[in-house]
Amino acid sequence: MKVGVVQMRPIFGAVEENIDRAISIIGQVSSDLWVLPELFATGYQFRLAAEARSLAEPVLGGLTVSRLIEAARKFDAFICAGLPEIDRGRVYNAAVLVGPDGLVARYRKIHLFYHEKEIFSPGDLPFPVVDIGLAKVGMMICFDHFFPEAARTLAIRGAQVIAHPANLVMPIYAQLTMRVRALENGVFTATANRVGEESRTDEALHFTGESQIVSPSGEILVSLSPTEERAESVVIDPLEASNKALNAYNDRLGDRRPGFYET
Amino acid sequence: MKVGVVQMRPIFGAVEENIDRAISIIGQVSSDLWVLPELFATGYQFRLAAEARSLAEPVLGGLTVSRLIEAARKFDAFICAGLPEIDRGRVYNAAVLVGPDGLVARYRKIHLFYHEKEIFSPGDLPFPVVDIGLAKVGMMICFDHFFPEAARTLAIRGAQVIAHPANLVMPIYAQLTMRVRALENGVFTATANRVGEESRTDEALHFTGESQIVSPSGEILVSLSPTEERAESVVIDPLEASNKALNAYNDRLGDRRPGFYET
Numbered sequence: 001m002k003v004g005v006v007q008m009r010p011i012f013g014a015v016e017e018n019i020d021r022a023i024s025i026i027g028q029v030s031s032d033l034w035v036l037p038e039l040f041a042t043g044y045q046f047r048l049a050a051e052a053r054s055l056a057e058p059v060l061g062g063l064t065v066s067r068l069i070e071a072a073r074k075f076d077a078f079i080c081a082g083l084p085e086i087d088r089g090r091v092y093n094a095a096v097l098v099g100p101d102g103l104v105a106r107y108r109k110i111h112l113f114y115h116e117k118e119i120f121s122p123g124d125l126p127f128p129v130v131d132i133g134l135a136k137v138g139m140m141i142c143f144d145h146f147f148p149e150a151a152r153t154l155a156i157r158g159a160q161v162i163a164h165p166a167n168l169v170m171p172i173y174a175q176l177t178m179r180v181r182a183l184e185n186g187v188f189t190a191t192a193n194r195v196g197e198e199s200r201t202d203e204a205l206h207f208t209g210e211s212q213i214v215s216p217s218g219e220i221l222v223s224l225s226p227t228e229e230r231a232e233s234v235v236i237d238p239l240e241a242s243n244k245a246l247n248a249y250n251d252r253l254g255d256r257r258p259g260f261y262e263t
Numbered sequence: 264m265k266v267g268v269v270q271m272r273p274i275f276g277a278v279e280e281n282i283d284r285a286i287s288i289i290g291q292v293s294s295d296l297w298v299l300p301e302l303f304a305t306g307y308q309f310r311l312a313a314e315a316r317s318l319a320e321p322v323l324g325g326l327t328v329s330r331l332i333e334a335a336r337k338f339d340a341f342i343c344a345g346l347p348e349i350d351r352g353r354v355y356n357a358a359v360l361v362g363p364d365g366l367v368a369r370y371r372k373i374h375l376f377y378h379e380k381e382i383f384s385p386g387d388l389p390f391p392v393v394d395i396g397l398a399k400v401g402m403m404i405c406f407d408h409f410f411p412e413a414a415r416t417l418a419i420r421g422a423q424v425i426a427h428p429a430n431l432v433m434p435i436y437a438q439l440t441m442r443v444r445a446l447e448n449g450v451f452t453a454t455a456n457r458v459g460e461e462s463r464t465d466e467a468l469h470f471t472g473e474s475q476i477v478s479p480s481g482e483i484l485v486s487l488s489p490t491e492e493r494a495e496s497v498v499i500d501p502l503e504a505s506n507k508a509l510n511a512y513n514d515r516l517g518d519r520r521p522g523f524y525e526t
Binding site: 110111113114115116117122123126127143146147148149150152153156157172173176177179180183184218246247248249250252255256257258260261262263 | 374377378390409411416419420435439440443509510512518525
C-alpha cells in the first residue's frame, strides 16, 4: 500500500479554500492513505475559545468531513485529517479517518498543547485503531508525540501505521520523537505538519514543516522541506509492523515488563 | 555539580586490569558523579552462562564494588558502573551506585538484550532512584533505553539524572532514544558506552561508543567519539530536571493522562 503526507499552509478561517487546496494537492500524487495536518481547514491560532467554537463542526454531517469523504471516494483512498469538532456543546481538537464509504474512526486530542488548553476540551475518547483492510491505522495528534504512552497505546492496540496530523511549532522535537516512536513500537508513522506563520495574537507562530514518514526500523522514508506545500507518498508493507522482533531474542512489545513500570 | 561518562575498551576477563584502567581514566578529569559502562570490568561477550557465573561477584563485598568504593573515596565522587552480580545462585546483569561511604543503590537489568537472555536472570528489583545529596540519581542499563517505560518510571520516581551504563551494539539507536528520553521526561541522561570489538563466539560484536550526556531540553552536552577511550564531565544543575514545565501550560509529567494509556 501507499501512505502519504500532505504538507500545506492553511489560510486562517478560509475553510472551503483550504479544503479545496488540500484536495488539489492530494490529486497530484497517488496514495491509499493520506494524512493531512491538524486543523488543516481552519488554521490554528484561535484568539478565543468562541472563535474555535464558531469554526467547529460536527464530525457527522459537517462540511469538512463531508468534503473529505467525497475526496476519499474520488481518489479511492482513506484520509486522516484534523478539525475542530463540536459535540454537545464542547469543542475538541479532533481528527477523523474517512474512506470511500464514510467515517471510519475519530479521535479527540488527549494531550492539549499550550493555549489549546484555553480553547479546546481535552480528548475524552480512547486512542483509536481501525482496520481499513490495507492496514490497521491508529491516530494521534501533534503534541501527543511528546508522550511515549500515546504511540505505545496505539501499538499495543495493533496499529501498523500511526497517522499523526500536526501543527508543530517546537523545533525538531516531533521529527526526533516520532522517529523513536516508530522504532520503539515497530510501527510506521506518518506525521503531516503544516508550514507558514500565524500571528493573530501577540505571539507569532512559525510552523516547522518537515513532515515525515518513518519505518518500523526508524528509517526516514519521506521528509519534506520546512516551508513547501507538497504531498508525498511511499509504498510500505504494513506487515513489517506486525513483526515486533528486533532479533531472534527480543520483541518490542513482548519484552515489556509492566510489573516494573510506573503508570 | 559535575556529571561525567567514562568510555573505555575492557579486555575480556581481565577484571583487575580493567578496574585499574577505569580508575586511571577517571583520575584525569574531575566529576561528582561518574558513569562507567555496563560490565565494564569483565567485558561483555560471555560464551556460556557458566562463564558469566565464574566472573560474577556479589555486590556486597565483591572485588569490583570494593574497588569502586575505594575510588569513590579517593575522588570524593559517586560512581555508577555495571557488573555481573551473583546472588543466591542467580547471575544478573547489574549496576551499582557507590559513594565515599559505600553502596548507595543497586539495579538488575530488567530488559535483557539478545544472548543475554541465555546468560543472565532478568532483573527482579525496582528501577532505583536515590538521593545522593547533589541530585536524585536513577539507574537503567543499556537496552532498557529501548523501552520508554524505563526512563519514564525513573522520572516519575523523581530521578533528575539517569545514569545509563551501556554496551551498545545497535547503530545510533540509543544515542537517538536517550535524547528523546531526556526530553520527554525532563531529566539529564548520562550514557556511558564502551568501545572496541569482541568476537569470542561466531558473532563479532562492535561496540559503538558515542557516549553522551543530554540535558532535560534534549541538548547534547557531551558526545564522545565512536572509538576513543576517554572520560568527560560537564557541569549541570539538577534542579533543571525538577521543573517539568515545557511552557506555562504544559508539564511533562502533570499532563499525562494514564486513564487513556495501555500498560
